[in-house]
Amino acid sequence: xxxxxxxxxxxxxxxxxxxxxxxxxxxxxxxxxxxxxxxxxxxxxxxxxxxxxxxxxxxxxxxxxxxxxxxxxxxxxxxxxxxxxxxxxxxxxxxxxxxxxxxxxxxxxxxxxxxxxxxxxxxxxxxxxxxxxxxxxxxxxxxxxxxxxxxxxxxxxxxxxxxxxxxxxx
Numbered sequence: 644x645x646x647x648x649x650x651x652x653x654x655x656x657x658x659x660x661x662x663x664x665x666x667x668x669x670x671x672x673x674x675x676x677x678x679x680x681x682x683x684x685x686x687x688x689x690x691x692x693x694x695x696x697x698x699x700x701x702x703x704x705x706x707x708x709x710x711x712x713x714x715x716x717x718x719x720x721x722x723x724x725x726x727x728x729x730x731x732x733x734x735x736x737x738x739x740x741x742x743x744x745x746x747x748x749x750x751x752x753x754x755x756x757x758x759x760x761x762x763x764x765x766x767x768x769x770x771x772x773x774x775x776x777x778x779x780x781x782x783x784x785x786x787x788x789x790x791x792x793x794x795x796x797x798x799x800x801x802x803x804x805x806x807x808x809x810x811x812x813x
Contacts (some may be wrong), residue, residue, distance in 0.1 A: 679812050681813065687804060694796070698711040698741060712740030751775055770798075773785065774807075
């Protein structure tokens with residue numbers, strides 16, 4: 644009985660390992676980049692590189708990320724009641740740096756904050772935007788962290804492009 648149990652256990656283990664080793668077919672794999680962002684990403688990259696030539700960026704699924712000259716800050720923020728939250732770490736740009744995360748999401752923005760809105764984190768500012776495209780029934784969730792001395796031209800070009808993102812999203 645022990646030998647039968649051992650053979651059955653070994654068979655189940657081998658079957659489990661074999662299913663892990665079988666590669667997914669092309670139709671089952673999730674693409675690493677959302678094809679809908681194929682035209683928007685180069686436009687954003689052009690704006691960032693014009694003002695931040697050493698910026699790094701990537702697209703991963705529905706998310707676009709830009710980053711240059713950042714660090715981790717200890718940020719203190721107040722609750723709506725006026726009491727202070729415990730300090731927490733938050734990545735942000737140094738003077739001359741930039742940090743941006745953009746996510747393509749279905750439907751309208753459902754967040755609690757009014758958008759667009761700029762938050763002062765003391766060491767840097769955060770622009771929160773969530774423009775909506777009725778044609779595609781999607782919105783961009785935009786989180787742009789920038790230092791106090793950001794080029795006005797960059798902010799204008801960035802907000803114009805993001806606000807009109809619908810014409811670049813397929």
